[in-house]
Amino acid sequence: MKLNRIQLCSILMVLFHLVGLYGFLNSELEVLFIALVPYHLLLMLGLLIYSTKDFSNNIKIFAVIIYLAGFFIEVIGVNTGLIFGNYSYGEALGLKVFSTPLLIGVNWLILVYCTGVLLEYLKIKNSLIFPLIGALILLGIDFLIEPVAIRFNYWSWSGGEIPLQNYLGWYIFSFLLFFVFKGLDFNKDNKAAIVLLFAQIGFFLGLNMWAF
Structure with missing residues (x-):
């Protein structure tokens, strides 16, 4: 059976997250x-690019805006x-500029794009409800990521406590990004993109369940 690009990318997305989950849960690996995290992010971005049906200027503008906004808000x-x-930030996300990993903008781009595509699939049309739900x-997802990020040296918090400010800032900033989408x-x-979103949720949920 010949796979189309959506099917191929979906299978690879799930497979790499399952392998990653196994690796993170295996103390010997x-x-x-952790060292492979930057390459994993770039691979997922590459699969999204390969699976998309649109290479117009607007999607390029969207990608640039979200990447730059995500990177500089973190800076x-x-x-x-x-x-x-x-x-x-620790070392897990790779090369840093201004104490901020260059790939953090890619992470924001993947999350916003995949979540936005899901909301479009669910036919959420209202221009205010859309960013609120997104x-x-x-x-x-941030609630799931935070314990994993701290445990595996993605980043760490002063005093070891995640402040409420983080979640408030994450929500407000995400809300604005979905207006762009x-x-x-x-x-x-x-x-x-929907498969990737749920693969990421499953990955972080699995680590929260079994790594602590």
Whole structure:
């Protein structure tokens, strides 16, 4: 049976997250799999690009805006403590500029795009309800990510406590990013993006259940 690009990308997304979950839960492989995190993020971005049906200027504008916004909000946040609270990045996310991993913008881009595609699939049309729900989904994902990020040296919080400010800042910033997704006209039909979103949720949920 010949697979189309959506099916191929979906299978690879699930497979790599399952392998990653196994690696993170295996103490003998943990260091190796932490080192592979940046390459995993880039691979997922590559699969999203390959699976999309739209290479218009609008989707390129969307990607640039979300990447730059995500990166620079983290630059401000990590260097001032004004956005999310006082935190610092470890080495797991790779090369840093201004104490901020360059790939953190890719992470924001993947999360916003995949969640936005899901909301489009659910036919949420209201221009206010759309970002409200999108930001709520990303907030839920952040609750899953935070313990994993601390445990595996993605980032750490001053005093070891995650402040309420982090979740508030995450929600407000996500809310604004979904206005960009909703406002730009490009093809948002990409079922592989939905698969990736649920693969990520499953990955972090699995680590929360079994790694602590």
